[in-house]
Amino acid sequence: MILLSQLAVQAAAQSNCNKVSFAAAVSLSGVGAYATGIAAGDFNNDGIPDLAVVARTNGIIEVALGKGNGTFQPWIYSSATYSPTQVAVGRFDGQNLDTVVNDAAFLDASVLLGNGTGYFPSSTFISVGENFTRGFAVGDFNGDKKDDLAVTDSIGNVYIYVSNGDGTFQGPQIFPTGGIDPEPIVAGDFNGDGILDLAILNLDDPDGGANGSLALLLGKGNGTFGAPLLLHFPKFFTNVGSAIAAGDFDGDHKLDVAVTGTSYSGVIYLVILLGNGNGTFHKGAVISAGSQATAIQAADFNSDGKLDLAIANDTPRNVGYVSILVGNGDGSFQPPSYFGLDGKAPQEIAIADFNLDGKPDVATVDGLSSSISILLNTTPPCTVNQP
Numbered sequence: 001m002i003l004l005s006q007l008a009v010q011a012a013a014q015s016n017c018n019k020v021s022f023a024a025a026v027s028l029s030g031v032g033a034y035a036t037g038i039a040a041g042d043f044n045n046d047g048i049p050d051l052a053v054v055a056r057t058n059g060i061i062e063v064a065l066g067k068g069n070g071t072f073q074p075w076i077y078s079s080a081t082y083s084p085t086q087v088a089v090g091r092f093d094g095q096n097l098d099t100v101v102n103d104a105a106f107l108d109a110s111v112l113l114g115n116g117t118g119y120f121p122s123s124t125f126i127s128v129g130e131n132f133t134r135g136f137a138v139g140d141f142n143g144d145k146k147d148d149l150a151v152t153d154s155i156g157n158v159y160i161y162v163s164n165g166d167g168t169f170q171g172p173q174i175f176p177t178g179g180i181d182p183e184p185i186v187a188g189d190f191n192g193d194g195i196l197d198l199a200i201l202n203l204d205d206p207d208g209g210a211n212g213s214l215a216l217l218l219g220k221g222n223g224t225f226g227a228p229l230l231l232h233f234p235k236f237f238t239n240v241g242s243a244i245a246a247g248d249f250d251g252d253h254k255l256d257v258a259v260t261g262t263s264y265s266g267v268i269y270l271v272i273l274l275g276n277g278n279g280t281f282h283k284g285a286v287i288s289a290g291s292q293a294t295a296i297q298a299a300d301f302n303s304d305g306k307l308d309l310a311i312a313n314d315t316p317r318n319v320g321y322v323s324i325l326v327g328n329g330d331g332s333f334q335p336p337s338y339f340g341l342d343g344k345a346p347q348e349i350a351i352a353d354f355n356l357d358g359k360p361d362v363a364t365v366d367g368l369s370s371s372i373s374i375l376l377n378t379t380p381p382c383t384v385n386q387p
Helices: 003-018
Strands: 026-029 035-041 052-055 060-064 076-079 087-090 098-103 108-113 120-124 135-139 147-152 157-161 175-178 180-187 197-204 215-216 229-232 237-247 256-263 269-277 283-289 293-297 308-313 319-325 336-346 347-353 362-366 372-375
Touching: 003 319, 026 197, 026 336, 052 087, 087 135, 087 180, 098 135, 147 180, 157 180, 175 269, 197 237, 229 362, 256 293, 269 293, 293 336, 308 347, 319 347, 319 362, 336 362, 336 372
Parallel strands: 035 347, 135 180, 237 293, 293 347
Antiparallel strands: 026 372, 035 052, 052 060, 060 076, 087 098, 098 108, 108 120, 135 147, 147 157, 157 175, 180 197, 197 215, 215 229, 237 256, 256 269, 269 283, 293 308, 308 319, 319 336, 347 362, 362 372
């Protein structure tokens, strides 16, 4: 028989598995005004994560090379597009890590080819027919082990650029998303066939409704995709948000997604859509997501083998913070823990181990303060007593 006192001891020993901790946010200043895009990657091939940031006002991409202790070298600059607002990373020429950035002014995008030092001296133009580039996903869509590019536009299409492996691309193939304003996009194998698919949030519906939908385009393995499978959001949403993350949240080895939405009362929700393993989903937990949720990323922050979620939150007074929701491993999550930022109006999140201690850290790009906030993960190891 296990006594109540023994159960209490076991529960106390396991309680730290449901908690996360981060050091006080440290600001990395000097980025351009209204910075909105951030990505992490090893741009100088030294095994240490770096940061790439774009701001819509300066026409450049800024890179801070990591030192491996959670701090960074001064910013270095390369030409980008006229008004960049988003950035993603990939290896498009088979050599160094590259980036792709959009252009909010001229409604297109460019792939910026890295030279292995943190600079991007050359570029390849990407067009979405002057319909405004909304989001990027990078992956091998045709099985040739080269990074390809998926780009959403503003009218309901996704453009697939298959890489030639030298920094250039084949002409785009265009597929409908079944909605309007498709913006957030993630790549993953949602039906278990070993081929990358695309999950896209349509922020609006073509019938004039504002509830929006999740579109799943199943990959065929040759760079083409099937017709969108649509999951429309509940009617208590006035609209879906602009954030999506994918991961196995319930431990069944099938990809799930987490998306944000706003109720008619103005409450921000996080909706977990659990994958059935065949390209369809069923609704899981609906969780309060705090104030305005601008971005989501999934990672295991407490090293318990279960995916957690990091959400960037803004407030009416632009006091930014990050919410960490610890995953229970069954598709549900612990109540959020809140961590303040050193900047205002966080726009996007980048996750990487910036101080090389084996734990994922968080970086946010803070638009109104023209800075980056770095949150270093100080969560102790998850320990469980055996009965």
